[in-house]
Amino acid sequence: MIYTSCSRDPEWKKAFVKYMNAELALTNERFPVMGLATVDLEGRPAVRMVSPRGFVGDGFLKVNSSDHGQWSSDVLTFCTHAKSNKVQELVNTNDIQAICWLPNIKVQIRCSGHAHLLFHPDNPNYTTLSLDMRHRVWPRDGTPEEEREAREEQKEIQRFGGSVEPLVNGAVEIDVGYIREQAYLHHSPVLQAWYSWPAPGKIRSADASLYPMEIPKIKDKEESEKYEANARRNYVLIFIDVNQVDIVDLNESTRRIHTRRSDTSWSVANVNP
Numbered sequence: 001m002i003y004t005s006c007s008r009d010p011e012w013k014k015a016f017v018k019y020m021n022a023e024l025a026l027t028n029e030r031f032p033v034m035g036l037a038t039v040d041l042e043g044r045p046a047v048r049m050v051s052p053r054g055f056v057g058d059g060f061l062k063v064n065s066s067d068h069g070q071w072s073s074d075v076l077t078f079c080t081h082a083k084s085n086k087v088q089e090l091v092n093t094n095d096i097q098a099i100c101w102l103p104n105i106k107v108q109i110r111c112s113g114h115a116h117l118l119f120h121p122d123n124p125n126y127t128t129l130s131l132d133m134r135h136r137v138w139p140r141d142g143t144p145e146e147e148r149e150a151r152e153e154q155k156e157i158q159r160f161g162g163s164v165e166p167l168v169n170g171a172v173e174i175d176v177g178y179i180r181e182q183a184y185l186h187h188s189p190v191l192q193a194w195y196s197w198p199a200p201g202k203i204r205s206a207d208a209s210l211y212p213m214e215i216p217k218i219k220d221k222e223e224s225e226k227y228e229a230n231a232r233r234n235y236v237l238i239f240i241d242v243n244q245v246d247i248v249d250l251n252e253s254t255r256r257i258h259t260r261r262s263d264t265s266w267s268v269a270n271v272n273p
Helices: 011-024 085-092 144-159 176-185 189-194 221-234
Strands: 034-039 045-050 071-073 075-081 095-102 107-118 137-139 235-249 254-260 266-271
Touching: 011 095, 011 107, 011 235, 011 254, 011 266, 034 085, 045 085, 075 085, 075 176, 085 107, 107 176, 176 235, 189 221, 221 235
Parallel strands: none
Antiparallel strands: 034 045, 034 095, 071 137, 075 235, 095 107, 107 235, 235 254, 254 266
């Protein structure tokens, strides 16, 4: 996976994209790995390794079926099994931290924020997404002429006392079900099959048929459809509303902490590594 960014993205996302792409170019990994920390049901820290699926609007995570790559955002995504412990933990307390160490370029990235879970409509836990992403999604860069016209329009609005919020687009249609479906379809057949398995962390059954390795290889059509439906029902896409990002670059001996001030603006502090 290649991460992308545009000039309208917050500075932390530009740095995240630069560092992730630099690290992935030096490895054979398709997706990076991050440690996702939650709070368990007894109030203790719980952490596990996960692979971010990318940012809403990037790559295969288009905001709707009509999106041809014209939208960007700072909403990071992960996925998980609906019956995993982390789902129960996030439903109880949605505060999270996600951290990764990129050894080849000696960079650490730590993201703090809140997790918002999107279940399949057939899942008993299904609810509408609690995060309004219209204030987290904005148009990518236009042509130089389009950018010039946009700047002139903003000046005209301000001249008459109006306010400009360049990163907010309340009119964008965000189809979270479509985003979730695209995220699922871009998993490998092996990982898709894993979502049809019984609850993670429970005692393993002696019935090998409960653990198909690839659903398309199941010859019985009725059985194949049953496992496919179960996999989709168990698939949860997690949207992370990031509110702080701490980036340490040991090659440059720098550490910058980016903190969200509002829907559309961030502050940055240069601190000691």
